[in-house]
Every structure is written in structure tokens, then in C-alpha cells.
Amino acid sequence: MSTTTLPRLVLSLGVDDNGPSDNGRASASCPHCGAPGRYIHRALAEDGSIVAAMSGCIKLFPKSKAFDATARTLERVKERTDKGWKQTSWDLAILDTIGDFRNGQIEFDVYEAMVLHQARSRAAYYQNKRRNR
Numbered sequence: 001m002s003t004t005t006l007p008r009l010v011l012s013l014g015v016d017d018n019g020p021s022d023n024g025r026a027s028a029s030c031p032h033c034g035a036p037g038r039y040i041h042r043a044l045a046e047d048g049s050i051v052a053a054m055s056g057c058i059k060l061f062p063k064s065k066a067f068d069a070t071a072r073t074l075e076r077v078k079e080r081t082d083k084g085w086k087q088t089s090w091d092l093a094i095l096d097t098i099g100d101f102r103n104g105q106i107e108f109d110v111y112e113a114m115v116l117h118q119a120r121s122r123a124a125y126y127q128n129k130r131r132n133r
């Protein structure tokens with residue numbers, strides 16, 4: 001399939017781990033191509049459709065900068081939840097922005113700008129922390 005026909009992904013909706021199977025084979029199949037896979041990524045595309053595909057296939061889709069930022073945020077939030085840690089203010093702000101965008105309260109451009117602003121604030125904070133140690 002040509003990558004030029006794939007819709008641009010604007011928001012990560014998370015990754016489903018379908019777990020290892022007993023027989024050592026992949027436990028799920030990719031909704032995109034049907035190949036066996038374990039981790040299925042879900043994402044909202046620019047055209048409003050929901051895309052689901054395994055790790056190898058999700059790489060083929062063009063993505064907005066906000067997509068990568070939201071994917072990393074969801075990974076961090078899950079990790080902190082698993083550890084019983086409080087979420088950071090940046091990640092909470094990004095979750096709020098995701099909600100507003102999905103509810104149609106803000107346009108894509110605003111959503112992307114707000115997500116990237118929080119991601120940059122977070123990066124700047126940790127850079128400063130390293131520098132001042």
C-alpha cells in the first residue's frame with residue numbers, strides 16, 4: 001500500500017497490549033494489514049477516522065507533531081499510574097487539551113499548539129534541572 005494514501009494521525013489514543021499467547025505466536029492481528037501482532041496502536045486521523053494498526057504498520061502513517069507528543073504523554077501517564085505516582089502538571093494539561101479537542105471545543109491548530117507548548121515546557125524544566133545539578 002502506498003503511504004501517500006494514508007491519513008495523517010493527529011492524536012494517539014493509546015496502545016493495547018494483547019498479551020503473549022500460549023503457543024508463542026502473536027496474540028492479535030493487525031486491523032490494518034491482518035498480519036499477526038501483539039501491540040495494537042489506536043489513533044485519531046485528521047479526517048476524523050480512527051486508525052488501529054500494529055507497531056510496524058503505525059510507522060507507515062504520516063503524523064502531526066502533536067501525535068508523537070500525545071503518544072509519549074499516554075505512555076508516561078500509564079507508567080506513573082502503574083507506579084502509583086502523581087501525574088505531572090504538563091501531562092495533566094495535555095490530557096485536558098486532548099479532551100477539549102475530542103469534544104470539539106478547540107480546533108486542531110489550537111490543540112496542537114497547546115500540546116506542543118506543554119511538551120516544550122516539560123522538556124525545558126528537565127533541561128534546566130540537569131544544567132543546575
Ligand SMILES: [Zn+2]
Binds near residue numbers: 057
Ligand atoms: Zn498491519
